[in-house]
Amino acid sequence: xxxxxxxxxxxxxxxxxxxxxxxxxxxxxxxxxxxxxxxxxxxxxxxxxxxxxxxxxxxxxxxxxxxxxxxxxxxxxxxxxxxxxxxxxxxxxxxxxxxxxxxxxxxxxxxxxxxxxxxxxxxxxxxxxxxxxxxxxxxxxxxxxxxxxxxxxxxxxxxxxxxxxxxxxxxxxxxxxxxxxxxxxxxxxxxxxxxxxxxxxxxxxxxxxxxxxxxxxxxxxxxxxxxxxxxxxxxxxxxxxxxxxxxxxxxxxxxxxxxxxxxxxxxxxxxxxxxxxxxxxxxxxxxxxxxxxxxxxxxxxxxxxxxxxxxxxxxxxxxxxxxxxxxxxxxxxxxxxxxxxxxxxxxxxxxxxxxxxxxxxxxxxxxxxxxxxxxxxxxxxxxxxxxxxxxxxxxxxxxxxxxxxxxxxxxxxxxxxxxxxxxxxxxxxxxxxxxxxxxxxxxxxxxxxxxxxxxxxxxxxxxxxxxxxxxxxxxxxxxxxxxxxxxxxxxxxxxxxxxxxxxxxxxxxxxxxxxxxxxxxxxxxxxxxxxxxxxxxxxxxxxxxxxxxxxxxxxxxxxxxxxxxxxxxxxxxxxxxxxxxxxxxxxxxxxxxxxxxxxxxxxxxxxxxxxxxxxxxxxxxxxxxxxxxxxxxxxxxxxxxxxxxxxxxxxxxxxxxxxxxxxxxxxxxxxxxxxxxxxxxxxxxxxxxxxxxxxxxxxxxxxxxxxxxxxxxxxxxxxxxxxxxxxxxxxxxxxxxxxxxxxxxxxxxxxxxxxxxxxxxxxxxxxxxxxxxxxxxxxxxxxxxxxxx
Amino acid sequence: xxxxxxxxxxxxxxxxxxxxxxxxxxxxxxxxxxxxxxxxxxxxxxxxxxxxxxxxxxxxxxxxxxxxxxxxxxxxxxxxxxxxxxxxxxxxxxxxxxxxxxxxxxxxxxxxxxxxxxxxxxxxxxxxxxxxxxxxxxxxxxxxxxxxxxxxxxxxxxxxxxxxxx
Numbered sequence: 028x029x030x031x032x033x034x035x036x037x038x039x040x041x042x043x044x045x046x047x048x049x050x051x052x053x054x055x056x057x058x059x060x061x062x063x064x065x066x067x068x069x070x071x072x073x074x075x076x077x078x079x080x081x082x083x084x085x086x087x088x089x090x091x092x093x094x095x096x097x098x099x100x101x102x103x104x105x106x107x108x109x110x111x112x113x114x115x116x117x118x119x120x121x122x123x124x125x126x127x128x129x130x131x132x133x134x135x136x137x138x139x140x141x142x143x144x145x146x147x148x149x150x151x152x153x154x155x156x157x158x159x160x161x162x163x164x165x166x167x168x169x170x171x172x173x174x175x176x177x178x179x180x181x182x183x184x185x186x187x188x189x190x191x192x193x194x195x196x197x198x199x200x201x202x203x204x205x206x207x208x209x210x211x212x213x214x215x216x217x218x219x220x221x222x223x224x225x226x227x228x229x230x231x232x233x234x235x236x237x238x239x240x241x242x243x244x245x246x247x248x249x250x251x252x253x254x255x256x257x258x259x260x261x262x263x264x265x266x267x268x269x270x271x272x273x274x275x276x277x278x279x280x281x282x283x284x285x286x287x288x289x290x291x292x293x294x295x296x297x298x299x300x301x302x303x304x305x306x307x308x309x310x311x312x313x314x315x316x317x318x319x320x321x322x323x324x325x326x327x328x329x330x331x332x333x334x335x336x337x338x339x340x341x342x343x344x345x346x347x348x349x350x351x352x353x354x355x356x357x358x359x360x361x362x363x364x365x366x367x368x369x370x371x372x373x374x375x376x377x378x379x380x381x382x383x384x385x386x387x388x389x390x391x392x393x394x395x396x397x398x399x400x401x402x403x404x405x406x407x408x409x410x411x412x413x414x415x416x417x418x419x420x421x422x423x424x425x426x427x428x429x430x431x432x433x434x435x436x437x438x439x440x441x442x443x444x445x446x447x448x449x450x451x452x453x454x455x456x457x458x459x460x461x462x463x464x465x466x467x468x469x470x471x472x473x474x475x476x477x478x479x480x481x482x483x484x485x486x487x488x489x490x491x492x493x494x495x496x497x498x499x500x501x502x503x504x505x506x507x508x509x510x511x512x513x514x515x516x517x518x519x520x521x522x523x524x525x526x527x528x529x530x531x532x533x534x535x536x537x538x539x540x541x542x543x544x545x546x547x548x549x550x551x552x553x554x555x556x557x558x559x560x561x562x563x564x565x566x567x568x569x570x571x572x573x574x575x576x577x578x579x580x581x582x583x584x585x586x587x588x589x590x591x592x593x594x595x596x597x598x599x600x601x602x603x604x605x606x607x608x609x610x611x612x613x614x615x616x617x618x619x620x621x622x623x624x625x626x627x628x629x630x631x632x633x634x635x636x637x638x639x640x641x642x643x644x645x646x647x648x649x650x651x652x653x654x655x656x657x658x659x660x661x662x663x664x665x666x667x668x669x670x671x672x673x674x675x676x677x678x679x680x681x682x683x684x685x686x687x688x689x690x691x692x693x694x695x696x697x698x699x700x701x702x703x704x705x706x707x708x709x710x711x712x713x714x715x716x717x718x719x720x721x722x723x724x725x726x727x728x729x730x731x732x733x734x735x736x737x738x739x740x741x742x743x744x745x746x747x748x749x750x751x752x753x754x755x756x757x758x759x760x761x762x763x764x765x766x767x768x769x770x771x772x773x774x775x776x777x778x779x780x781x782x783x784x785x786x787x788x789x790x791x792x793x794x795x796x797x798x799x800x801x802x803x804x805x806x807x808x809x810x811x812x813x814x815x816x
Numbered sequence: 817x818x819x820x821x822x823x824x825x826x827x828x829x830x831x832x833x834x835x836x837x838x839x840x841x842x843x844x845x846x847x848x849x850x851x852x853x854x855x856x857x858x859x860x861x862x863x864x865x866x867x868x869x870x871x872x873x874x875x876x877x878x879x880x881x882x883x884x885x886x887x888x889x890x891x892x893x894x895x896x897x898x899x900x901x902x903x904x905x906x907x908x909x910x911x912x913x914x915x916x917x918x919x920x921x922x923x924x925x926x927x928x929x930x931x932x933x934x935x936x937x938x939x940x941x942x943x944x945x946x947x948x949x950x951x952x953x954x955x956x957x958x959x960x961x962x963x964x965x966x967x968x969x970x971x972x973x974x975x976x977x978x979x980x981x982x
Contacts, residue, residue, distance in 0.1 A: 055915075057912050057913050057914075057915070058912070058915070058917060058918070060920070061911070061912035061913075061917040061920070062904070062908075062912050063920075064912075064917045064920030064923050065894075065904065065908035065909075065911050065912045065917060065920075065923060065927065066854070066894060066895070066897070066898055066901075066904065066908060067852075067853070067854020067855075067893065067894035067895050067924045068854075068895075069920055070853065071853075071856070071921065073853075073856075073857055074847075074853035230955070231953075231955045232919070232921075232955055233856070233858045233864055233866055233919070233921040233922055233953060233954075233955060234856070234858065234919070234921045235857075235858060281920070282919060283856070283858075283919045283920070283921030284918075284919040284921060284955050284956060285919075286955070314857070316860065317858060317859045317860065317861075317864075518919060519917075519918035519919025519920065519956050520918065521918070692914075692915040692961075693915065695915065695961070696915045696918055696956070696957055696961055699957065699958040699960050699961070700918065700955070700956045700957045700958040701958075702958060703957075703958030703959070704955065704958070725859065725861060725863065726859045726861070726863035726864050726953060727859075727861060727863045731953060731955065732958070732959075733950050733953070733959075734945075734946040734947075734949045734950055734952070734954075734959040734962070734963065735946045735947060735950050737946075737958055737959050737960065739942060739943075740942060740960060740963065740964065743960055
């Protein structure tokens with residue numbers, strides 16, 4: 028690892044300290060399941076099959092908005108090889124969803140379809156070709172309704188209405204005002220107003236949605252599926268089927284990427300797999316094509332952001348007023364939370380006394396939007412940190428200085444009640460400036476090369492309105508191995524490894540001694556799921572408590588055997604011994620056998636964690652959402668081709684306060700991966716929709732970054748700022764999403780620095796850059812990097 | 817009735833005699849007839865690289881390759897790469913040890929493509945590696961740790977000379 032050699036003094040010292048203090052935690056060990064994945068043995072949902080299994084396919088609406096008058100499935104049912112057909116009428120008609128006020132999904136459409144791709148009917152047949160053929164035989168009579176695709180048009184009186192419960196197509200809204208924004212603006216020396224726009228972007232996980240459903244003749248339902256939040260699916264499945272969750276068993280498979288692309292919720296395919304199984308008496312498998320995955324939904328919200336900022340001459344931020352309108356698409360998903368977050372975290376990582384915020388998520392006849400890595404923060408950070416550079420230029424202040432001046436500090440409480448415990452933002456800025464050689468480059472690079480900074484912040488797990496706590500169970504076995512059971516999933520981010528490391532550290536066993544269970548709702552404890560960068564913090568704390576519980580039980584037994592105090596015992600390297608007399612002890616396995624064989628004890632540890640914060644109403648927004656927050660700063664260097672307008676990212680340097688990196692190699696992978704995803708959004712990713720029709724539903728046309736699009740290894744660095752959060756497990760905070768929140772703004776600012784062209788709408792496409800360059804030439808302006816100051 | 821063709825495939829050194837419809841892709845036959853699910857089904861149009869296998873040591877997208885075309889050719893899938901369960905290929909080890917595997921869905925295809933590439937170019941530059949894997953999407957890693965893993969495996973394989981690989 029070339030990076031390791033470059034750890035500067037402080038981190039190097041910390042690494043040494045860590046090795047002395049911990050035997051497992053803090054080491055860059057490989058992911059536990061990497062060996063299975065490297066040999067092709069890891070089984071993802073589509074890799075499973077069951078005897079007698081049928082294959083399902085979904086019929087989707089070809090219209091953006093239409094009333095379903097009649098569905099005739101008789102021809103499809105008569106096709107040889109077809110075993111069952113379902114329509115919306117086969118379900119109880121109960122709408123399901125995340126929050127009580129935004130439940131608007133149905134397993135299959137009943138009266139109306141609301142976007143091109145809405146699920147109308149489903150077929151199970153002996154193979155996929157047969158199922159596809161049967162779809163063509165289903166006759167649906169539609170009454171086509173006027174459709175609306177633009178959110179601002181959809182808000183107008185007289186616009187087509189998507190849902191009866193939502194006048195003016197308002198799917199959800201948030202509004203709050205903390206401090207006194209009017210006063211803040213009145214006291215400001217400079218007021219800056221801008222409009223920014225972001226585009227629809229897809230998660231782009233490579234594994235399409237897949238599941239196998241079985242409804243047995245006792246009424247018990249089993250769903251094997253690729254789900255990042257299996258318990259959410261479990262509850263939603265029960266809700267939409269109108270049955271008790273206890274009748275359902277959900278078994279998680281290996282997950283080929285999540286990013287909240289739909290694997291966090293129940294989908295029509297899940298409902299149809301189990302229902303068609305009930306009808307046919309056979310297991311039914313569904314696998315989406317990539318065309319379906321890219322068409323249906325769970326996009327990152329495209330948002331129009333109006334942002335007004337008031338600032339003093341010396342660069343002190345006084346007030347911000349932000350209005351956003353998000354194109355929510357046809358259904359709600361987690362949209363209410365999506366609207367709360369940009370306002371709640373509008374200021375972070377900066378200090379801002381006065382904030383006013385209004386957000387509208389609007390239903391339109393498009394594929395629906397939800398969360399995606401960083402949720403709605405990359406969009407709002409793009410706007411805010413772009414504007415901060417506009418302001419800095421007007422005030423003649425260095426972009427770094429304005430950020431340092433306003434950097435929020437540990438111990439502060441934001442106007443909306445977020446309590447910052449640890450918050451190493453100032454250090455993030457200082458370190459990223461050094462690493463990127465900002466001072467040598469800013470204003471000094473040759474023409475068409477530029478450098479820019481962007482910053483952001485994230486939660487370490489958001490408290491939601493419903494279930495937030497995490498639990499873990501640990502069973503110690505007679506050979507000294509440990510069975511770790513949680514309700515959390517590994518989507519590739521390394522939860523299997525980091526949670527096992529925590530258990531191994533506490534119990535003094537090796538990482539390989541810990542077996543990490545995948546979610547099976549019949550066996551594992553309930554958990555909200557994998558989202559909002561919560562697993563390391565919340566489940567990690569639960570695992571630590573469970574391991575401590577098991578260790579306490581073992582320590583009592585060992586203490587009796589060794590005639591010592593339990594508190595004087597050390598658990599390390601598969602041994603249990605006295606702190607002062609390391610020669611007095613016994614092996615961990617011996618201790619477990621003593622407990623089980625001689626004393627008849629079963630060593631099982633339990634732990635649960637909840638942050639104990641008040642619930643927040645996402646519509647009004649006061650309260651502490653998360654037990655800890657992470658700040659980050661990112662510097663990007665770009666090269667712009669003046670002939671084509673093409674932007675190439677040539678360097679990226681990031682610093683992020685993750686509290687303490689439990690596994691620095693995995694942290695680095697998370698941070699860099701998330702950063703590249705945001706480079707994609709900054710420069711080219713764009714799900715193009717014309718009259719509700721997705722024009723590029725394939726990886727050929729939906730452009731994601733390739734290996735040739737990322738900077739050279741020598742120009743990539745990630746720095747962990749270590750603050751050891753007192754409430755995180757071993758001091759850890761979030762490390763999967765936060766570091767990337769500032770990347771888009773950094774790219775936009777770098778492009779401005781390289782060209783003088785300020786682009787406020789994403790993606791920063793070659794066309795926009797060229798247009799900007801032409802416009803500047805017309806005005807006789809020079810690129811910003813040639814302008815002093 | 818479907819028209820079935822007799823096809824003899826040699827996969828990971830093992831012979832298989834199959835009766836398959838002529839339009840079945842190699843990916844379908846590997847996954848469904850032979851239960852070799854290491855090659856993944858994702859975009860199904862040759863864009864993502866997750867279905868990559870080696871045919872006569874060259875990487876191909878098995879989703880775009882008819883099984884009948886593979887008659888009499890040597891097919892290597894990820895399941896056949898390791899010499900044994902204990903002795904993994906240096907690329908498999910490097911990917912696992914260097915953080916190149918997150919969700920793992922792209923991993924089998926990338927490892928096989930890298931194997932074919934390193935046979936042609938045992939001492940590649942970073943840029944040559946980037947170009948070699950440009951047909952493979954990875955949404956988790958941002959590619960950096962993958963490039964590092966291939967560089968490390970190349971160094972190891974060059975050090976060990978001819979005794980490594982197939």
